[in-house]
Amino acid sequence: MLEGKLPKEEKISPFWREMVVLRSYVPSPVVAVNPCQRSGLCCTCEECAMYSTSAFSKLSRVGIRHPPPLPFIGNLLFFREGFWENHTKLITEYGPVCGYYIGRQMFVVVSSPEMIKQILVTDFSNFTNRTKPNLISKPMLDSILCLRDDRWMYVRSLLTPAFSDTKLKEMTPLINQACDILLCNLKVYADSGKAFDIQRCYNCFTLDVVGSVAFGTEVDSQKNPDDPFVKNCRTFFEMSLFKPLLILILSFPYIMIPLLRIFPNKKQKELNGFFIQTIKNAIVYRHQQDAAERRRDFLQWMLDACNSARCSAVLGPSAAPRQHEAPLAGTAPAEKAQKALTEDEIAGQAFLFLIAGYETTTSTLSFATYLLATNPECQEKVLREVDEFSAKH
Structure with missing residues (x-):
């Protein structure tokens, strides 16, 4: 027979501890409280107090x-x-x-x-992993921010060369196309002499660049704000977590996180599906093109790296770490060869490109423009330096 005692604190699972606390917030229909019920109420309050600070030592x-x-x-x-x-x-x-x-x-x-x-x-080999992504879903779940251990190191080694001088120069024409459209729009605003929202212009410009370079799709949000890619991006960035819900998640993670997985955000799921499908459509289209016709962008670089990895695996895989790379903590010196990037992982890196580049680029350009407008002497100096750089390169 079970005794009417609470189990020791260390034996209570986090889930049930949170259930006890949440139970104390549920209104009780009982009006009269007998001594036994009062004892149970005291235990509940004690559990609530213990749980509220148990993680803070x-x-x-x-x-x-x-x-x-x-x-x-x-x-x-x-x-x-x-x-x-x-x-x-x-x-x-x-x-x-x-x-x-x-x-x-x-x-x-x-x-x-x-x-x-x-x-x-x-000691970097001991600190490669970020916080576990409990509430993150695809495509972000497959990005380099959420990958762990050897898989993180492998994907990072594939992506790093994409940001070399040579690869960035190959992508420059795509960025210049968006710059030309931006300059035309700014000239129209300047000729009109009317005030306008420069941040909105930069929002469109950034979406055009990210869509072109990372998602491999032609996006002209500056002229076509109703483009599906543009509308879904804006919807995504306008979404925010309800603050009381955020507090519940932080306070009762062992209950709220499983519940949110059972009842996911339908709109969020639709947006994630759109971005994943956009990448998959672009990949199918690239495979149908001749090599000479393919755009030289971030997406193409990932596809090329993926194909190179498959060829290396067929010709003779070598999983030994490079001289400047220490093996990850807890792993054997020789690991089996990693599989090539999957389509989901490619979609994850492109989506990360959007997350990391959209708001940061827009804000930086907006503040830089404001500072240049309010400091004409700096504006002239920057213009001279840009002209000198363009003449050399």
């Missing part, structure tokens, strides 16, 4: 200083005004190695140059 146990966390949400409110300035404030108050909690998840901040070098160079 990890940093202190290893001697890392951090702001006092609030129950359930940790230091989430510490960053309510943004991350950059508050990270600086955090380092100033708590030292070059400090930490914080977002919900129940622990984060460590390192600002010491010596330690950063040790982490990113000397």
